[in-house]
Amino acid sequence: MPTGLGIYDIYIFILAGFLGFQLISRIPALLHTPLMAATNAISGIALVGSIVVAGENYDIVTNLLAYLAVTCSTINVVGGFLITDRILKMFKKEKKQDKK
């Protein structure tokens, strides 16, 4: 159910934003693509909100909308973490000279 804008929510938003700035400015350009994939996966947390709306079973319209929302955010969560890991797996240090 929609609620008014709580002052604590604004605090949280601002502080998290600052934290994000600090964290992300330390990430090397080398990993910017996996960073985008990772923030994508993490922002799939919209799934939890979608799940609650889908589960409230209000009527067919909200159910369908929420079903689509759950689908989209699941794609982001599952796909996002899979592809982040796939990308990160490729970053290797100097390999042993097994072939020339």
Next chain:
Amino acid sequence: MMSILQLCYVIASVMFILGIRSLGSPETARRGMNLASFGMLIAIVGTLFNQQIVNYTWIIAGLVTGTLLSLPISLWIPMTKIPQRIALSHAGGALAACLIGIAEYYRYHASLGSASMGIVAVEVMLGALTFTGSLMVAGKLHGILPGHPITYKGQNIVNISLFIIMIAMLVYISLNPEMNTVFYILLSLSFLFGLFLVTPIGAADMPVVIAIFNSYGGLTGAVMGFMLANRIQIITGALDGASGFILSILMCKAMNRSITNVLFGAFGRMEETEAKAKRTSDTKEPQPISFEDALQFFEQAKTVIIAPGYGMAASQAHHALREFADKLKANGISIKYAIHPVAGRMPGHMNVLLAEANVPYTDLFDMDEINPEFPHADIVLVVGANDVTNPAARTVKSSPIYGMPILDVDKAKKVIVLKRSLSPGFSGVENDLYYKDNTWMLFGDAKDSLSKLAYGFKRAWGA
């Protein structure tokens, strides 16, 4: 019950933050992301026990469809297509937030106060324009839509007026939450606005745009968190928004574009190309080089820096490049890769492509790290990069790319450029580099040329 759920969310938030922090180094990154995905699992499982949930049918259906759909776009997609895949998932995330906003409005619109209505309207608006905008980005990157900018007279005026109308409707609906039609018109206009916003932007500018939509998507998520009073969504939304914002600033700097220019959708792009500058050096012809001579150069070299660009990935030459580089390395030549921030089609894309070709990440260097090293390099090999190596960006004030940070490849002792023809890069500017005395052009398909070089080099050394 509620407190256990909140605890789950707190734990998950901490894990997300640690996960992002772990991306500071490739050594910790994988472990950190595993932690983050575990945090996600905790949050989801915790939510499933939420007492507000009375029916699991739609939830399970959504989870199953989503999981099935996510597999092909994650496990089998080639790395060259990552940018459009990321753009698609921005679209998906924004759509999810938008749909939940619509559902909440549909259900509660009779009882919404102004503040709540404002939040819902912002969420729906941001979500809708990010959705269609990101779809456009994905389409342009994938080549379904034309990659060149599409402009028409009065485009800026149309877009800006549309935006003003949307803001007016946003204010109006906040004051009159029961006005159904206004809400749905606002929704449709927002979808439309996303399309209009990306229409005038060319494929070469996508690194900036993709990062901006990352930021918008994050903000949409945060607003959804405000609406549902769900703190974890506020936190992740803020992190995501900050991430997209920082990346778009970095990309802007790398392309020498102002942040306002970008925040308003890079409207100014077209004016620049009109001032297409001609090449400024004397009317010298570029010097071609044969494979034999190029091999001679490499055999005498001690340090080689490779400057790759998107053209390399487009012609799938990165594997051939790595093979050639391995040969050089095996003969004691030091190899470094110089990565310009906009070398690929999204932030960090080039690093991923090279990592895919098994280039160790310790050989990859950012522009700022590598630029002081060019004067000491015996050979710089330019593969598929163009505008980012143009010395006119440093010296020629009239050039459209003047001021853009570039790789100082021209300062090296010798430069060898692999290129099909002398055609200009995305900016439409001719590259002064090709006419320098210390630059040689090796014409032909980059992949072919690299394979031939690798083959020839091996033979010459009998290795």
